[in-house]
Amino acid sequence: MTAAIVCRDLRKTFVVRQRVGRVRRRRVEVRAVDGVSFEVRPGEMVGYLGPNGAGKSTTIKMLTGILTPSGGEVRTVGLEPVRQRTTLARRIGVVFGQRTQLWWDLPLGDSFELLHHVYRTEPARHRRNLDELVERLDMGEFLATPVRQLSLGQRMRGELAASLLHDPEVVVLDEPTIGLDVVSKLAVREFLVGHNREHGTTVLLTTHDLDDVERLCPRMMIIDHGRVIYDGGVAAFKSEHGVERTVVVDLVDPGPPLEVPGARVTKVEGPRQWLVFDRRETSAAEVVRAVTSTVAIRDLSIEEPEIEALVRRVYLDQRDDV
Amino acid sequence: MADASVGLGGVLHAYARLVGARIRSDWQYRTSFVLHTLSQAVVTALDLAVVLVIFDRVTALGGWSVGEVLVLYGFATASFGLADMFVSQVETVPEHILAGTFDRFLLRPLPIVLQLSAAEFALRRIGRVVPGVATLAVGLTAADVSWHLGSVLLAVVTLASGIAVFGSVFVLTCTVSFWIVGSREVANAFTYGGSFAQQYPLHIFHEWVRGIIGWLLPMAFAGYVGTIHLVGAANPLDLPRWLAFAAPLPVGVFALLASRAWARSVRNYQSTGS
């Protein structure tokens, strides 16, 4: 079966002019993507993680035909993205988290109708897809609202629908849950899993949010400084590299460092304590339960693991392996 | 996989819908739209007023009568106005790139120029087209043209060539201004200066001026060449009759040049991301 997405030694180098002193400029080469190779099979859901500036967006742009690679090759649904731009555009869907593809001043429903004409889908199929998407994403009540008046959560649902209306084989989502509230995030995740299961659409999801990946993608790739440093199962990653998380508790009264099974205290500031635990060994819920059963707390919060910490972890572990 | 209603028809249908969407968006700001359209019409009317004031004082300009100049003015203004309505949107590319909205056009299965034209469509520009067409109609009626297949064809070819050449000038000057930073205003001087000059008989200008904005940028075909043979105006440059009918050739070559330049610009964006 031909791959949905395949890249071999993909490279993208930007030339930036930097000011040196008063007048002269120096050419600096920035290797945004430095030899990335991977294959995504049809129907897979893959997460693409990395810190800011790691090369995520640049890879996406090369996959979708926005940028030409400086080296290596890429094929999406078997097509050359830049050369066969219009043919490819019909077969993929793209959502950029921060930039809209909808018509700002018009009702959401109008955007869907316009996209029907842009993609020139057969009317019956368009109708069927639209009905299904409106129901699944619960958009019925704001179809008539102008896009500029929608909340971020509503707009994101609209963007997702817009990217799927024309039955693309591959859908690329660039930070789709950024800035969304918890409820909307859950709705989006649930929808994506369901859609992938029923339609077999390949999903490539770039994100900062490890939770997104955990819930959605059986497989993830981590990119850092233009190179893929990890490509494998999420579960395997957790068991190999472990993931640490932090629970921050505010005690009613300051006290000595708490003793909680599976967690260790890394910092104490007055009544506030930072407890770090390994997700393999215990869960946030258990840690919180253990804490509240021994002492009275005023407030608590759970810190998300930063992608940078993950990346560091991978490097550390790789170094250990060597 | 999505199937499609095939080819050019589907693309034009999509274009029509997209333009409609833009007009509907703009219509929400109705008063602004009306005012703008009116001011476009006033601009055109003022240029016309200048011509009329001149003819209040003299009976011929460069050997052309007022009727002949009006026909010329009509061709030049109507075709420029139409090109302005449908093609000048390419000048918004730098803004889109800056705002990050240009990528969206690359992700859709339609030609980019088409998408730009629809996305930035400004119906108010019709304020220039209507007076232009009206002047043309009045001028042609007053000029007592004998209408037969040849003359109708000539009129159509002249108008179409005008739209094509002005459109190409828009695209060419825009793409050049992408490559050479800060050249936008200089490019505009050619576009707007050139189109302004076409309102007057080309032979009143100096040889070099004629050469650049009449033949090199073949805007002479937007009205001058056709008008001479359509209404029998004075022809001091001795341009042969067949030249008016052959207009599509130089204009076509020029348009091809412009579209190549455009394609190069897009490829350049895809290679550098800016």
Place this chain on the structure above:
Amino acid sequence: MRLYWEVARRSFRRWSTYRAATLAGLFTNAVFGYLRAYILLAVVAAAGGTAGGWDATQLVTFAFLTQGLMNVSLAFGDPELAQRIRTGDVVVDLYRPVDLQMWWLAASLGRAAFSTLARGVTPVLIGALAFDLSVTTSPAMLIVGLASLVLAAVVGFAFRFLVNLTPFWILDHRGVDQLATLTLSFFSGLMLPVVLFPGWLEGLARLLPFIAMIQAPAEVFMGVRDLGGAVGLLVHQVVWVGLLLGAGRLVLARAQRKVVIQGG
């Protein structure tokens, strides 16, 4: 007083840094200067050597002078004030203990000074490359001309100031702005010298403030007026300075009251 001098000086310096834009603007001036010159030559040829009392040389000189003078009066404006009003930033300005109109006049004059130096004379020099031009050499006339330049800049500012105040009442003032620019273009002599207008239209144009911005100083520098006539032009300019600045202050006061009542 010292404050306004500073404002003008800083404005001068700021505009002098836009070198590329200045050059580009000069190019446009040159192009249109040449085009209008040829059109006027065709007119005068058809009219048998003189039109409106001016001969070919004078008309061509006029074409280039107007391209230079439009950069002196800056009547084509600087939408900065209008922008500030639209975004609401102007409220800050209104609370400052300075005379807003004088402040903006100072800034405008600073800019006009630079513009005059860079783009006031240059179009004429460019025109002189291809044509014979005729300008006055009489020292008295040149002095009157200089005064006329300053007044043109002030009239230009005063008019623009009024137009720029319209956003206080009209939301999208671009329409008003464009209409103002068009009226200005036509009646200032920029599109066609006012002497070529039919009698009644020329009469109207001579009364309006717009010729004070361009045609009046042009006529002085061309030497087509005797001293009395030239001073008469100055008087016309002064009258309009008074009327427009006065109107500007009234409208500004109204606007300030509106802001206070509406709370910005």
